[in-house]
Amino acid sequence: MPYIGQKPADIISTAVDTVTGTFSGDIDASTVNATGDTAAGDNAAIGFTSAEGLILTGQGSTNDVTIKNDADADVIEIPTGTVNVTMAGTLGVVGAVTANAGVVVDNITIDGTEIDLSSGDLTVDVAGDIILDADGAQIRLSDNGTQFGLFGNENSDLSIQSSIQDKDMIFQGNDGGAGVTALTLDMSDAGTAIFNHDIKISANAVIDCAGNLRLDAESANIVLQDTGTVYGTFFKSGSNFRIRSDINDADIIFNGYDGGSEITALTFDMSENARASFKDTVDIPGIIVQGSIGSGGIARQTTASGSHAYVPDKFRNSSGTEVGSIGVGTSATSFNTSSDYRLKENVSYSFDATTRLKQLKPARFNFITDADTTVDGFIAHEVSSIVPEAITGAKDDTESMANVVLNADGTWLTDGVSENKWTEGKLSTTDEDGNTIDPIYASDTTWVASQTVPKYQSIDQAKLVPLLTKALQEQQTTIEALTARIVTLENA
Numbered sequence: 427m428p429y430i431g432q433k434p435a436d437i438i439s440t441a442v443d444t445v446t447g448t449f450s451g452d453i454d455a456s457t458v459n460a461t462g463d464t465a466a467g468d469n470a471a472i473g474f475t476s477a478e479g480l481i482l483t484g485q486g487s488t489n490d491v492t493i494k495n496d497a498d499a500d501v502i503e504i505p506t507g508t509v510n511v512t513m514a515g516t517l518g519v520v521g522a523v524t525a526n527a528g529v530v531v532d533n534i535t536i537d538g539t540e541i542d543l544s545s546g547d548l549t550v551d552v553a554g555d556i557i558l559d560a561d562g563a564q565i566r567l568s569d570n571g572t573q574f575g576l577f578g579n580e581n582s583d584l585s586i587q588s589s590i591q592d593k594d595m596i597f598q599g600n601d602g603g604a605g606v607t608a609l610t611l612d613m614s615d616a617g618t619a620i621f622n623h624d625i626k627i628s629a630n631a632v633i634d635c636a637g638n639l640r641l642d643a644e645s646a647n648i649v650l651q652d653t654g655t656v657y658g659t660f661f662k663s664g665s666n667f668r669i670r671s672d673i674n675d676a677d678i679i680f681n682g683y684d685g686g687s688e689i690t691a692l693t694f695d696m697s698e699n700a701r702a703s704f705k706d707t708v709d710i711p712g713i714i715v716q717g718s719i720g721s722g723g724i725a726r727q728t729t730a731s732g733s734h735a736y737v738p739d740k741f742r743n744s745s746g747t748e749v750g751s752i753g754v755g756t757s758a759t760s761f762n763t764s765s766d767y768r769l770k771e772n773v774s775y776s777f778d779a780t781t782r783l784k785q786l787k788p789a790r791f792n793f794i795t796d797a798d799t800t801v802d803g804f805i806a807h808e809v810s811s812i813v814p815e816a817i818t819g820a821k822d823d824t825e826s827m828a829n830v831v832l833n834a835d836g837t838w839l840t841d842g843v844s845e846n847k848w849t850e851g852k853l854s855t856t857d858e859d860g861n862t863i864d865p866i867y868a869s870d871t872t873w874v875a876s877q878t879v880p881k882y883q884s885i886d887q888a889k890l891v892p893l894l895t896k897a898l899q900e901q902q903t904t905i906e907a908l909t910a911r912i913v914t915l916e917n918a
Contacts, residue, residue, distance in 0.1 A: 779896030
């Protein structure tokens, strides 16, 4: 085989066109040392430049360059007229992969533990959903290596945690272009929920707590409303707790269930100056009021319909023995004192009533509080020595009271009121609507820690009736005896 220059037998074994210098067979060599660049029109060329290094250039109808394995299967393809690379198998990279224009893949499998971004933001843009699947049941959120939160699977429950001690969970949004904090869960206060504004629930709401339920309003008002209309308020005035019906003439009503039926136990009628109307019995220690309030006073009625079948209101002593009653009929009221013989002993019908009666001193007078009205009556201490059972209390008796509020003239108004409550009670206050609440005590009242006040005597004038009756009988006996003597003398 002809050759020019050094014999290449140990380098190339093939047929060479001596005119064109082209090969017509296979290349069989240890190396092919290319020393020049390739051209765009090359069908298949190997080239080299100091700037580009090894160059593979091809021109085909499907691929410009195709790299195959020993089974003649395509491994790497460069489609004709493109800068794309198609790889049939797995790309194994020991070092880093830099893709400045992006990476388009079907699936990514990472054998390591991190995806590191040297600078800038990372955007994950998908046409569908973003699914985070952590077999360790936790998706951890970190900043510069410090974990600040996580999403976790707790027995199929979604767990959201703030990982740093005493750091809150904050929910923020945008309201009309301004950032707002809608909800803060305060982890330094056992997860206390702090809402920025209203809490609205579309259906029924249930608040179920294992301990006490507290409503803490720093403005001192807890307002109840329906579709924006305020109908009631719980509020603090001074140190007092107040309940208010906010709609004009709207009542305050206490309802409950008796044997499965709803009843109205108590109504405060705001159109009647807050008149209290009880459903039935009012049980106060020592007093029981049953039935309705009639025009003449308090009565107990025997029928549910409210007919005029009244029975007496009974009064009992400390031993439980009935000592009196008040009865209401269809046309009169009776005030009764128990007088059954079974309650009495040592009964005597012989006593001098006339002498005792003559010792009584009826008088005419007016009470200090009613100077314009003159009445007939007795002075209590003057009666006490004659009919002591008719008098309650002792002459010039007094009693000591603590924490007393006095009227401007120094008379007793009330007691058991602390000085602080009295001071607060003299001040006018306003509710959340700006309405003035009148003071409890007049500005000219005074407060004293203790005060000695009169303990006035009283008289039960009904106790004088037996004495009057006996005296009348004695006088009648005397009259009848004198009449008989006169008749005898006249006949003589």
